Amino acid sequence: MLYHMYEATRMAIMPWRMGAQAVRNTVTAPWSPLSYTPLGKQIDSAAEMFERVTRRYGKPDWGFEKTVIDGKDVAVEEEVVIHRTYCSLVNFKRDTKTKRNDPKLLVVAPVSGHYATLLRGTVETMLPDHDVYVTDWTDCRYVPITADRFNLSDYIDYIIDFLHYLGPNTHVLAVCQPSVPALAAVSIMSGWGDICAPASMTLMGGPIDTRRNPTAVNKLAKEHTIEWFERHVVTVVPPPYPGMGRRVYPGFIQLTNFISMNLDKHMISLNELFDHLVQGDEEEADKKKAFYDEYLAVMDLPAEFYLETVETVFQKHSLPKGEMMARWNPVKTEQITRTAILCVEGELDDISGVGQTKAALDMTPNLPDSMKHYHLQKNVGHYGVFNGGRWRREIAPVVKGFIREHDHELGGKARKVHAIAS
Known part of the structure; x- marks a missing residue:
């Protein structure tokens, strides 16, 4: 049931994520007066942060094209x-x-x-x-x-x-x-x-x-x-995944444990990412994004x-x-x-x-x-x-x-x- 609850929650948030993207598109549109104001930048950054932290990340690419x-x-x-x-x-x-x-x-x-x-x-x-x-x-x-x-x-x-x-x-x-x-x-x-x-x-x-x-x-x-671990953290993969019915230790539980161990540090880091987005500091923002794109991508x-x-x-x-x-x-x-x-x-x-x-x-x-x-x-x-x-x-x-x-x-x-x- 744990995995089913997680998937149900993820689906319930989906309309909100779509709404956040719609807000971003509206606020950043060239014809929008807000796109040229500090308030508009804050709204856009807040919507992007919401979309990023509620997204389910797939397996990242290695991305190696060359070495020196x-x-x-x-x-x-x-x-x-x-x-x-x-x-x-x-x-x-x-x-x-x-x-x-x-x-x-x-x-x-x-x-x-x-x-x-x-x-x-x-x-x-x-x-x-x-x-x-x-x-x-x-x-x-x-x-x-x-x-x-x-x-x-x-x-x-x-x-x-x-x-x-x-x-x-x-x-x-x-x-x-x-x-x-x-x-x-x-x-x-x-x-x-x-x-x-x-x-x-x-x-x-x-x-x-x-x-x-x-x-x-x-x-x-x-x-x-x-036996406690088997009862509390092992669950069954739900449909429509190919592995449905398989008993797993879900990646989202492991990620929750990782984050809770250093919750204060992650809150500070995400707050810094928000500030970078608002200030238009793309280089520093991209570094934070790259880290969390990898960190939030988990597997069962x-x-x-x-x-x-x-x-x-x-x-x-x-x-x-x-x-x-x-x-x-x-x-x-x-x-x-x-x-x-x-x-x-x-x-x-x-x-x-x-x-x-x-x-x-x-x-x-x-x-x-x-x-x-x-x-x-x-x-x-x-x-x-x-x-x-x-x-x-x-x-x-x-x-x-x-x-x-x-x-x-x-x-x-x-x-x-x-x-x-x-």
Whole structure:
């Protein structure tokens, strides 16, 4: 019923949204006296704000047309190389004139309410120096109920399959929630002696061990039973969506939770957007619009994946305890011996507290210390770990340097040159 109520409310607001658009058209018309007055600008801005905050946003485009390599513009083409029911593996092909020996990078996006395009800034920064592939997850309200189910083990299987497709000497970058399945996948592959186990793995702001420095999100997960979550936040997709009848954790609930955690900041930000619109400050207004176009675009999660993640990661802490199972495979992080690990955390992260991601380094005792690295970024929160100015200027250079150092080809050549010079 929860989803039906949401859809009914959205439909009820539709006439008001159309009315707001009609007001905008009238107020901004060249023949309207109000279009030349401060009052008219305020009315237009207020109507636009109403229309924007009540809109349902679809999946944003990646929007990559070019990147800059060696100071020159290079065209970029988006190509789906693998298509699965719940995820597509997308490669951003760079139209370079000469063959480049850049590292292969698998960016594992979270299934936590937002689309993979939330990592647009991450991909954009890594694109000039890497052959980038991204897990582009599917909104479950568009997956028919006749399709297979999708749980945490399926997520791990997807990562393993994608790494097999990409082959040896691939690097993994997992942002937030997928740090757990990425670490699990690499642990399993390492136990198999799989030659496609990645050369390096970067974990950014992930809930590896939420017993360390627990946040409000972690405490909420511990306060309720898994049955409570199933009763209160899992619902059924209504018609006319293709996934009608499918049990999901709706994106609009996750978005509500995200906004409520920082309600004051969002109110201030939206007030600033209104002021920019009134004052005609288009550049600053466009920045705010771009952020909220992405932030307000949410997708539904498979109920079985959501519930299993809450129970395994946030309630039982199965991974750090060495008790996690994926299919029939025990997940033993001590089996990682050849995949270098970089853990990145934000000092002000209120989603994954400081120390939760770093736990991965303590859970891999058989990995040499020379293959472990930790970076704590000052003055950034969760979003700033993988997007924004500090990501580009301070974090990305660390990630890029770590990848190249541990690339089996580039890193090996660099070490050989260094040894000869010594």
